[in-house]
Amino acid sequence: NAGVMQNPRHLVRRRGQEARLRCSPMKGHSHVYWYRQLPEEGLKFMVYLQKENIIDESGMPKERFSAEFPKEGPSILRIQQVVRGDSAAYFCASSPMGQGHGYTFGSGTRLTVV
Amino acid sequence: GIQVEQSPPDLILQEGANSTLRCNFSDSVNNLQWFHQNPWGQLINLFYIPSGTKQNGRLSATTVATERYSLLYISSSQTTDSGVYFCAVEWGEDAGGTSYGKLTFGQGTILTVHP
Numbered sequence: 001n002a003g004v005m006q007n008p009r010h011l012v013r014r015r016g017q018e019a020r021l022r023c024s025p026m027k028g029h030s031h032v033y034w035y036r037q038l039p040e041e042g043l044k045f046m047v048y049l050q051k052e053n054i055i056d057e058s059g060m061p062k063e064r065f066s067a068e069f070p071k072e073g074p075s076i077l078r079i080q081q082v083v084r085g086d087s088a089a090y091f092c093a094s095s096p097m098g099q100g101h102g103y104t105f106g107s108g109t110r111l112t113v114v
Numbered sequence: 115g116i117q118v119e120q121s122p123p124d125l126i127l128q129e130g131a132n133s134t135l136r137c138n139f140s141d142s143v144n145n146l147q148w149f150h151q152n153p154w155g156q157l158i159n160l161f162y163i164p165s166g167t168k169q170n171g172r173l174s175a176t177t178v179a180t181e182r183y184s185l186l187y188i189s190s191s192q193t194t195d196s197g198v199y200f201c202a203v204e205w206g207e208d209a210g211g212t213s214y215g216k217l218t219f220g221q222g223t224i225l226t227v228h229p
Contacts, residue, residue, distance in 0.1 A: 031214075031215060033215065033216070033217075035217075035219075041221070042200060042219040042220060042221045042222050043157075043200070043202075043217075043219045044219070045216050045217060045218065048214065048215070048216055055214065056214070056216060089155060091157065095215050097215075103147065103159060103162075103215065103217070104159065105149075105156075105157040105159070107155070107156050108155055108156075108157075110155070
């Protein structure tokens with residue numbers, strides 16, 4: 001079991017470009033969560049998805065950010081027209097039952113906007 | 115929303131020392147977890163502990179849910195214990211009355227262990 005896989009590990013984008021972050025959950029996990037960690041801060045919840053459904057996106061910025069978890073393939077967090085303030089570490093976690101037990105985090109994607 | 119406060123914000127130890135990290139939360143929670151973020155940024159789940167006491171090697175944790183706090187004990191600290199320790203709580207329910215794993219994190223305790 002390879003764990004939660006996130007790629008890329010590091011991503012550099014110029015202002016105005018698009019960033020796509022991928023997350024493959026652990027085998028058998030159908031619940032995916034995305035968190036953002038700004039420099040010197042704790043992690044903040046962004047969105048919770050199940051296959052083909054967004055369950056809770058209360059932590060997502062209203063503009064430029066979107067997430068999906070298709071029937072086949074990884075979950076994608078997409079940031080359009082990136083700005084410097086989007087520079088952060090983005091972590092994905094998965095769980096088997098949509099509860100805290102069994103929560104496993106990926107290694108994160110560190111986005112730098114230049 | 116719920117407030118999660120951790121103390122101390124920073125802690126510096128000599129190898130071999132013991133320490134206690136605290137996490138206070140402002141409302142009833144469904145679950146509580148402790149995580150270690152190592153210097154490479156990886157988040158490792160240490161304990162899933164909604165109540166009671168658990169031990170894993172040199173680490174142990176206690177959650178007193180009725181008094182809304184949790185403690186993480188590190189004994190005989192090692193340099194590899196350095197990093198940030200986060201407490202995270204799961205609270206609230208969806209429209210169907212199910213807790214679904216959304217975590218609220220504290221700001222963390224930065225631990226540095228010197229040889």
